Amino acid sequence: MSGDKKDKITKTIKTIRVDVDKCNGCRACEVICSAFHAAPKYSSNNPARSRIRIIREPIRDLYIPVYAGEYTVAECAGRDKYTIDGKEYDECAFCRASCPSRDEFKEPDSGLPLKCDMCEGEEEPLCVKWCIHDALILEEREEEVEEQEELEELEIGLGSLADRFGMQEILDAVARLSQKD
Amino acid sequence: MRYAETGFNLEVDLTRGNIEKVATDPRDTELYLGGLGTNAKILWDRVPPEVEPFSPDNLLIFGAGLLCGTPAIGCNRTIVTTISPQTKLMAFSMMGGFFAPELKYAGLDKVIFRGKSPDLVYLWINNDTVELRDAAHLKGKGSIETAEIIRKELKQPKAQVAAIGKAGENRVFYASIEQGRSSASRGGIGAVMGDKNIKAIVVRGTKDINVAEPEEFMGLCNEVMDYIQFRNENPIPGVMPILAGLGSPQEMKVHDEKWHTENFNWGNSRTRRKGFWTEDVAREWMETLDNSRTRLISCYNCPMTCGATISMPGLPTYMMKCFTKLTYTMGAYSDLDFGLRIAQKATEYGLDGFSAPQVMAFALELLEDGILHKDDFPDMPEDNDGRFFYLLDKIVNREGIGDILANGTYWAAKEIGNGAEAYAHNNIKKHEQLPLKLSMLNPIYFLMYCTGEKINITQIEGQFPQAPYPKREHREKFCEDWFHVPDEKFKQYFLDWEPRGENSMPFYPTVDMCCDIVDWQERMHYIDDALGQCSGLSAFPLKPPYHIHNYPKFISAGAGIDMDEEALTQAARRYRTLVRAINIRRGMRRKDERPPEDHWKKRFPELEKELLDAYYKFKGWNNDGIPTKEYLQELGLDYVSEDFLKRGILTDSEDASSTEASAE
Numbered sequence: 050m051s052g053d054k055k056d057k058i059t060k061t062i063k064t065i066r067v068d069v070d071k072c073n074g075c076r077a078c079e080v081i082c083s084a085f086h087a088a089p090k091y092s093s094n095n096p097a098r099s100r101i102r103i104i105r106e107p108i109r110d111l112y113i114p115v116y117a118g119e120y121t122v123a124e125c126a127g128r129d130k131y132t133i134d135g136k137e138y139d140e141c142a143f144c145r146a147s148c149p150s151r152d153e154f155k156e157p158d159s160g161l162p163l164k165c166d167m168c169e170g171e172e173e174p175l176c177v178k179w180c181i182h183d184a185l186i187l188e189e190r191e192e193e194v195e196e197q198e199e200l201e202e203l204e205i206g207l208g209s210l211a212d213r214f215g216m217q218e219i220l221d222a223v224a225r226l227s228q229k230d
Numbered sequence: 231m232r233y234a235e236t237g238f239n240l241e242v243d244l245t246r247g248n249i250e251k252v253a254t255d256p257r258d259t260e261l262y263l264g265g266l267g268t269n270a271k272i273l274w275d276r277v278p279p280e281v282e283p284f285s286p287d288n289l290l291i292f293g294a295g296l297l298c299g300t301p302a303i304g305c306n307r308t309i310v311t312t313i314s315p316q317t318k319l320m321a322f323s324m325m326g327g328f329f330a331p332e333l334k335y336a337g338l339d340k341v342i343f344r345g346k347s348p349d350l351v352y353l354w355i356n357n358d359t360v361e362l363r364d365a366a367h368l369k370g371k372g373s374i375e376t377a378e379i380i381r382k383e384l385k386q387p388k389a390q391v392a393a394i395g396k397a398g399e400n401r402v403f404y405a406s407i408e409q410g411r412s413s414a415s416r417g418g419i420g421a422v423m424g425d426k427n428i429k430a431i432v433v434r435g436t437k438d439i440n441v442a443e444p445e446e447f448m449g450l451c452n453e454v455m456d457y458i459q460f461r462n463e464n465p466i467p468g469v470m471p472i473l474a475g476l477g478s479p480q481e482m483k484v485h486d487e488k489w490h491t492e493n494f495n496w497g498n499s500r501t502r503r504k505g506f507w508t509e510d511v512a513r514e515w516m517e518t519l520d521n522s523r524t525r526l527i528s529c530y531n532c533p534m535t536c537g538a539t540i541s542m543p544g545l546p547t548y549m550m551k552c553f554t555k556l557t558y559t560m561g562a563y564s565d566l567d568f569g570l571r572i573a574q575k576a577t578e579y580g581l582d583g584f585s586a587p588q589v590m591a592f593a594l595e596l597l598e599d600g601i602l603h604k605d606d607f608p609d610m611p612e613d614n615d616g617r618f619f620y621l622l623d624k625i626v627n628r629e630g631i632g633d634i635l636a637n638g639t640y641w642a643a644k645e646i647g648n649g650a651e652a653y654a655h656n657n658i659k660k661h662e663q664l665p666l667k668l669s670m671l672n673p674i675y676f677l678m679y680c681t682g683e684k685i686n687i688t689q690i691e692g693q694f695p696q697a698p699y700p701k702r703e704h705r706e707k708f709c710e711d712w713f714h715v716p717d718e719k720f721k722q723y724f725l726d727w728e729p730r731g732e733n734s735m736p737f738y739p740t741v742d743m744c745c746d747i748v749d750w751q752e753r754m755h756y757i758d759d760a761l762g763q764c765s766g767l768s769a770f771p772l773k774p775p776y777h778i779h780n781y782p783k784f785i786s787a788g789a790g791i792d793m794d795e796e797a798l799t800q801a802a803r804r805y806r807t808l809v810r811a812i813n814i815r816r817g818m819r820r821k822d823e824r825p826p827e828d829h830w831k832k833r834f835p836e837l838e839k840e841l842l843d844a845y846y847k848f849k850g851w852n853n854d855g856i857p858t859k860e861y862l863q864e865l866g867l868d869y870v871s872e873d874f875l876k877r878g879i880l881t882d883s884e885d886a887s888s889t890e891a892s893a894e
Contacts, residue, residue: 073525073527073533073535074525074527074528075531075532075533077533080301081301084444084448087438090445091301091445091447091448092441093440093441094299094300094301094438094439094441095335095436095437095438095439096335097435097437106387107410107411108539108546108548109547110524110525110539110547112525157437179455181459182533182535
């Protein structure tokens, strides 16, 4: 890491306000998310590819919509349990990370990490649009932040593959694949 | 590539413990769509009429609807098909919830059980890995309890579980299959599951379901979503609140039960209690509901909140939907607190909330009138609530009198004898009905009650208003945005329908109009049942988001089958007729097609005969309700007519005469 000062820029921060009390547990958010991110768009549906998940335990009345956040190599050393209004929430319940400790936010076949992109190009994230009970509400605000280079999806994916198999394996595989054509 | 469906069924031979994944014929999808349609085809092909409900040769089919697993909103129904122990006819009870989409994501359209397992087992489907697992430790456990235990032991919190309780294990003829917030309750299919020694089916799937034309399909879904919002904001004026909106009747949402409690009958469908709904009752029931209801909840991919999580103080939590809220309460002449308490137990036991309370009320009526005796009910508590809890346990455990009552009012009355038959007065085709007793014959409902093979009125009615509007201007207003009609003539039928005078019931709508109306309503339900669409957004409410005009587009864009209104209507007729053919082959005839004798006070035998004659003809059935050879051939069901001829159900001469008739 370099210690250089970075330029400040103004950025629009999109926040999704999650009101768990309004969630009816229907998982429409997962449905539309996975359809939108299918290639070609809307061609398939599979909530296991969704970048939003409802952590739901109906009998305990737990419904927590969680968005896929950053990919992380290692799981947390300590885990937290929350009790809110007498209801105990499991460790990791509110966590957005795609991490080795759980199956959430990973492509089911490749294991590659998933991350919410707020449905870039759409007026609003489609999960927000399809949640007509307003458990999910989009809010936007301007914020000054330090300029940072965003990692591309490809790079994040490659990074996680490297974590899993080692960089040399990846390089070898890429070399092999490129020779096939 | 197959679209919307996976193209695979799971064949489970319980006797041998053999499991196979079998590719299906895409041609069957074109002919019978999926869900109910293809279930019926399998039942026709593989379960001959001699097969008894509890024979290993009976099948138990869990079929996901054709569009389940796509983003089609509210399309989440599993159609469970078997031969019912109670009616001995085809049962096709359904459940919403989350099971059907999960099955699709596991790469399967149906699970078909045959044979009988030597020991209690559950089936665990984890994508392509499938196994039968020992369920000895789950014997006697409640249905919800079972689901929770299995999810824990498999470490699969996202798995969907459909389980039976003790009622299914003990083959109670009205045992249900429970699946979290939903259940497949009617027709005693839980008893068949219990007979096969299956405690539960557990499924987890993480595969894709594809649609044929993605942009078009999503456009259609968005239209449906917009229309749902429009309808939520614009309830239909002039009808009672329960009919004004979408979804199943919003029983978990509403507090005001004046209409149900004063118009439906209490006890063994006997007594109407006008003036029951006082301010005190209203306040007390509101408190009960508010204190126990933690959340309004939905099925998969549906914004309607027809269910609720219920936590009664001191009892385990369960989920409830729709009319079970009132059936126990009204069966026992009790209050809502009792109703929600006993429903908790009944849900764990896995019982149909329509039949069970009526059977209990029937037993107590027999006791009161001296046909059953005190010693038939040893150690029964004195208070009414206590007696119902007592009977519930006796029935579910098949102990003493409970063993007889567990077969439902029809069979129990036969066994008890001594005039008990007159007390089993609220059945159609041996199956208990909603406790409705009305005054004037309604010709539309007469036909639906007679000919419905789902044998449950709420799953036949819809689309056409239940009663005329008093003023013509209101009727005109209603017709303005009534684009759902398959033909403009339905608007005219409604416009001319008056509460009194010449154009009123029972002679208006006319016989021919009634045929049209009933056929439309039934067709929409049958389409729902093949696609897996909840009728709460389709066939059941007035002006629904799914209708005959957009359904073909959904099927074309979703499943990649070239479809228009005519072809869809023809497909629905095909498998609707196949359902009838299965039942005809099992002995069902015109004599079985009648509502309970006391359903209406004012009956019109001549008109009723005319209605049934005309409707049978309209449907392509002969005067005994049997599909004619010509009609079967028109639908491409030659194999049915051949079978009918071989069995002597149809004869060549009969056929010749009907040919002449149609040639005139």
